[in-house]
Amino acid sequence: MSIRVRDDTQSANLSRRGFLRASVAAGGGLLIAFSLPSRLVDARETIEAESFSPDGFIRIDPYGRVTVIVPQVEMGQGTFTSCPMLIAEELEVALSEIQTEQAPPDGALYSNSLIGSQVTGGSTSIRAFYEPLRKAGATAREMLIAAAATTWSVEPSSCRAESGNVIHEPSGRKLGYGALAEKAAMVPVPEEVALKEPSAFKLIGTPAKRLDTPDKVNGKTIYGIDAKVPGMKIATLAICPVFGGKLKGVDASKALQIKNVLQVVQTADTVAVVATNMGAAKKGLAALEIEWDAGPNAKLTTSDIVADMAKASEADGVLVRHEGDVPKALEDASQTLEAIYEVPFLAHTTMEPLNCTVHVREEGCDIWVGTQVIGRAQAVAAELTGLPPEKVVVHNHMLGGGFGRRLEVDFIAKAVEIAKQVDGPVKLIWSREEDIQHDLYRPSFYDRLHAGLDSDGMPVAWSHRICGSSVIARWASPAFKDGYDFDTVDGALEMPYAIPNVRLQYVRHEPPGIPTGFWRSVGPSHNIFVVESFIDECAAAANKDPLEYRRALLAKAPRALAVLELAAEKAGWGEKLPERSGRGIAVQNVFASFMAQVAEVEVSKSGEANVKRVTCAVDCGVVINPNTIEAQVQSAIVYGLSAALFDEITLKDGRVEQSNFHDYRALHMNEMPSIDIHIVKSDEAPGGMGEPGTSALVPAVFNAVYAATGVRLRRPPLKADHLKV
Amino acid sequence: MGEAMTFKIKVNDVEHEVDVDSDIPLLWVLRDVLGMTGTKFGCGRALCGACTVHVNGMPMRSCVMPVGDLGESSVTTIEAIGDTPIGEELQKAWLDLEVVQCGYCQSGQIMSAAALLASTPEPTDHDIDTAMAGNICRCGTYVRIREAIKQVAQTSQGD
Ligand code: FES
Ligand code: FES
Numbered sequence: 108m109s110i111r112v113r114d115d116t117q118s119a120n121l122s123r124r125g126f127l128r129a130s131v132a133a134g135g136g137l138l139i140a141f142s143l144p145s146r147l148v149d150a151r152e153t154i155e156a157e158s159f160s161p162d163g164f165i166r167i168d169p170y171g172r173v174t175v176i177v178p179q180v181e182m183g184q185g186t187f188t189s190c191p192m193l194i195a196e197e198l199e200v201a202l203s204e205i206q207t208e209q210a211p212p213d214g215a216l217y218s219n220s221l222i223g224s225q226v227t228g229g230s231t232s233i234r235a236f237y238e239p240l241r242k243a244g245a246t247a248r249e250m251l252i253a254a255a256a257t258t259w260s261v262e263p264s265s266c267r268a269e270s271g272n273v274i275h276e277p278s279g280r281k282l283g284y285g286a287l288a289e290k291a292a293m294v295p296v297p298e299e300v301a302l303k304e305p306s307a308f309k310l311i312g313t314p315a316k317r318l319d320t321p322d323k324v325n326g327k328t329i330y331g332i333d334a335k336v337p338g339m340k341i342a343t344l345a346i347c348p349v350f351g352g353k354l355k356g357v358d359a360s361k362a363l364q365i366k367n368v369l370q371v372v373q374t375a376d377t378v379a380v381v382a383t384n385m386g387a388a389k390k391g392l393a394a395l396e397i398e399w400d401a402g403p404n405a406k407l408t409t410s411d412i413v414a415d416m417a418k419a420s421e422a423d424g425v426l427v428r429h430e431g432d433v434p435k436a437l438e439d440a441s442q443t444l445e446a447i448y449e450v451p452f453l454a455h456t457t458m459e460p461l462n463c464t465v466h467v468r469e470e471g472c473d474i475w476v477g478t479q480v481i482g483r484a485q486a487v488a489a490e491l492t493g494l495p496p497e498k499v500v501v502h503n504h505m506l507g508g509g510f511g512r513r514l515e516v517d518f519i520a521k522a523v524e525i526a527k528q529v530d531g532p533v534k535l536i537w538s539r540e541e542d543i544q545h546d547l548y549r550p551s552f553y554d555r556l557h558a559g560l561d562s563d564g565m566p567v568a569w570s571h572r573i574c575g576s577s578v579i580a581r582w583a584s585p586a587f588k589d590g591y592d593f594d595t596v597d598g599a600l601e602m603p604y605a606i607p608n609v610r611l612q613y614v615r616h617e618p619p620g621i622p623t624g625f626w627r628s629v630g631p632s633h634n635i636f637v638v639e640s641f642i643d644e645c646a647a648a649a650n651k652d653p654l655e656y657r658r659a660l661l662a663k664a665p666r667a668l669a670v671l672e673l674a675a676e677k678a679g680w681g682e683k684l685p686e687r688s689g690r691g692i693a694v695q696n697v698f699a700s701f702m703a704q705v706a707e708v709e710v711s712k713s714g715e716a717n718v719k720r721v722t723c724a725v726d727c728g729v730v731i732n733p734n735t736i737e738a739q740v741q742s743a744i745v746y747g748l749s750a751a752l753f754d755e756i757t758l759k760d761g762r763v764e765q766s767n768f769h770d771y772r773a774l775h776m777n778e779m780p781s782i783d784i785h786i787v788k789s790d791e792a793p794g795g796m797g798e799p800g801t802s803a804l805v806p807a808v809f810n811a812v813y814a815a816t817g818v819r820l821r822r823p824p825l826k827a828d829h830l831k832v
Numbered sequence: 833m834g835e836a837m838t839f840k841i842k843v844n845d846v847e848h849e850v851d852v853d854s855d856i857p858l859l860w861v862l863r864d865v866l867g868m869t870g871t872k873f874g875c876g877r878a879l880c881g882a883c884t885v886h887v888n889g890m891p892m893r894s895c896v897m898p899v900g901d902l903g904e905s906s907v908t909t910i911e912a913i914g915d916t917p918i919g920e921e922l923q924k925a926w927l928d929l930e931v932v933q934c935g936y937c938q939s940g941q942i943m944s945a946a947a948l949l950a951s952t953p954e955p956t957d958h959d960i961d962t963a964m965a966g967n968i969c970r971c972g973t974y975v976r977i978r979e980a981i982k983q984v985a986q987t988s989q990g991d
Contacts, residue, residue: 140856210946309928316927316930316966317930317932317936320926320930320932320935321927323935323938324922324923324926324927324932324935324938324942325870325910325911325913325914325923325934326868326869326870326871326909326911326939327870327908327911328935329869330936332869332872332873333863333869335867335869341864345902363874365853366852366853367853368850383865384852384856384861384863384864384865385858385859385860385864385873386852386853386859386860386861386864387852387853387856387860388840388855389876390855390856396890439876456873456935456967456970456971457934457936458873458874458880458936458937458968458970458971459874459934459936460874460881505934505937506934506936507872507934507935508934508936508970508971510970511936536873537881538875538876539875539877539879579849601884612871622953734902734930738930738933738976741972741974741976742933742971742973743975744971745969745971745974746970746972749840753950754858756990765873767873767876767877767879768874768877768880768968769877769879773880773968773970774972775965775966775968775972776961776964776965776967776974776977777959777962777964777965779959779975779978783932821836
């Protein structure tokens with residue numbers, strides 16, 4: 108999860124800067140290298156030049172085995188299946204015949220073509236790779252056909268590829284890819300290859316089986332936390348509980364007496380206990396007597412931060428969009444509405460707690476980790492060790508969840524700093540408490556909304572002032588331009604609704620003492636909540652049905668309208684519900700996918716909200732793997748439900764108050780609503796699917812709570828106190 | 833304070849001698865001493881279920897189970913659950929229904945589900961909720977976990 112790529116980068120010049128080369132693979136066979144969407148960079152001119160230029164390979168060995176080296180990391184979203192599907196479709200091989208490998212940041216085989224870092228995030232994998240990967244597959248296919256045609260001295264056009272073979276139709280001759288691979292490597296790379304029409308797809312659009320899962324049901328998959336290196340020690344840490352504070356001193360004498368504790372290591376703001384096992388390391392950590400210098404944020408509380416933001420939000424911000432004349436339209440309106448919306452800080456709590464194994468030696472450094480940003484991992488280790496980047500080897504692993512947390516390298520830096528003081532390799536594992544208390548949090552926001560309605564109750568003026576942190580300004584600073592960045596306003600900037608006078612402003616306000624980061628559904632996680640709640644308020648003020656109201660504003664947005672109507676129909680919109688039950692709806696166009704959700708919520712007299720059912724309609728363009736789409740939407744809805752119902756990170760005395768799953772909740776199975784997902788058939792370019800479900804869920808639930816109780820809540824999570832009767 | 837001595841523990845029918853304090857949780861003995869990393873760490877406080885193993889057939893959170901309390905008990909982990917008919921069917925159902933996303937919680941989910949089906953071969957939705965509520969999945973695979981458990985319950989019924 109991370110920054111999004113704007114829709115306008117979708118279609119144009121997809122392979123403008125892409126190129127393909129072929130060579131003989133080590134050990135024989137065909138090797139196709141393709142450079143991938145650097146276009147995403149220059150289209151936006153914003154993200155650091157290295158960010159979106161990962162490379163990949165197809166390797167066909169003399170036995171006909173096809174290996175796809177996947178440039179994106181697998182963190183549960185299915186990219187290890189969907190990327191190979193794109194290649195398999197054009198290459199004419201069965202998905203089951205394909206093996207996958209994770210592209211490393213270096214290594215002899217890739218050293219020429221893999222330059223810079225690779226990022227997996229922002230629901231970009233399929234959007235970025237849809238055409239380049241198909242093109243790579245088609246190119247390999249054409250070269251294999253050419254090799255066969257030469258072998259038989261026939262016209263390539265009389266041959267076709269099927270199931271890993273080239274067949275010469277007239278004579279019925281047949282050669283396997285393995286036999287052709289080496290010869291194919293000598294064939295000049297065709298300039299242009301024809302891609303299949305979507306109607307001819309055999310694999311894309313079918314519910315293909317995931318390729319990475321068999322070892323995930325028997326405990327064999329190795330995540331970063333499972334890395335095993337000979338001679339490895341295990342460490343755990345305590346970081347100064349106040350952000351910006353320092354380690355003052357530590358008495359390690361008791362800890363060092365504990366069996367299997369080996370060493371206590373200090374850095375500026377951290378102390379770590381190194382042992383032979385995590386149990387001993389934790390026991391050692393508990394036995395330390397640590398003195399912290401809490402520093403300048405020692406007294407910070409969340410309410411201070413909110414009060415500061417509230418104040419900052421009073422002044423005009425940078426004008427991101429202004430159409431028509433909002434002040435005048437507000438003045439002329441029959442009715443005006445004002446509201447303040449807030450969202451809290453949120454932690455990621457990936458299921459696999461943060462961890463990183465590092466071996467620092469004089470001549471080099473090895474890192475075993477699960478990261479969304481392999482190149483950044485390498486760079487930060489190089490910087491901290493003083494080694495040239497090529498001496499830092501990153502062994503990337505499966506990720507036990509990303510959600511944006513593993514776009515950061517803070518935990519890799521910490522592990523390197525500690526490993527520098529340890530003889531031999533050391534695995535640093537964070538406790539869940541440290542993982543929650545030293546996250547980079549989804550920013551808190553404080554937004555001011557102002558709408559004017561005409562005599563029919565329809566909106567004629569819409570003013571939205573966003574106030575809060577810009578993650579991009581830190582993470583990809585060149586993308587923060589003209590006082591804002593596209594992520595922080597994403598979802599508010601291109602509302603699908605036709606409103607004649609619209610103004611969007613952004614006031615940047617960085618909270619002290621709490622770092623911010625990308626969180627699943629990123630900018631829209633905040634903006635869709637605000638926009639879809641406030642439009643619901645407008646409908647209520649106009650005394651109109653929220654569905655009808657939205658429908659009237661979407662006449663010029665057919666894809667948004669279609670998902671809205673489909674979700675409403677499947678949810679039984681308008682059918683009677685019991686007392687204190689209600690349906691809420693939300694619609695959005697983010698990550699180049701259109702989605703609507705209807706939530707059905709029942710609120711008890713004591714104010715507990717029970718989300719009973721969620722109906723979702725999605726148009727994400729061409730569907731690669733419907734199985735994965737359904738899974739991603741379910742996943743995103745569950746992630747959103749935890750945020751809507753339970754979660755916020757708060758500070759007291761500069762310290763995060765939450766510590767583990769008892770006070771930073773994740774939805775449990777017994778709290779699950781039923782979820783229905785309806786996919787709209789579409790030939791449009793594929794949109795992102797990892798994130799949208801989260802941003803649409805929260806306002807759908809809050810709108811349902813309003814429908815059930817008449818209480819309009821403007822800040823997640825839901826609190827029973829506000830809803831009891 | 834745990835008392836220092838070596839322990840004999842039986843994991844997946846194999847006896848091991850481990851040299852750790854008696855209060856070290858079984859989780860870390862499995863992972864760091866025996867190198868069996870299929871059992872996962874998620875919270876360390878019996879709040880997430882990622883570390884679930886069977887001790888004499890009962891589902892237990894290994895992160896809070898002191899190794900010294902095991903005695904003669906027999907421990908089964910995800911690495912061996914596929915050797916039991918229920919475990920094997922569950923793994924198959926998990927793949928048939930594409931339950932897995934990142935997969936990190938799934939060792940614990942399968943161990944909890946296996947214990948449920950061993951004691952309650954035909955679980956109701958309520959039984960499933962009760963047995964599985966302690967297993968968090970941050971990827972939100974609950975819908976399919978429930979379906980997979982039901983699929984196994986139904987097929988074994990027909991046996
Ligand atoms: S790690 Fe044992 S229950 Fe979470
Ligand atoms: S599959 Fe990722 S936490 Fe469950």
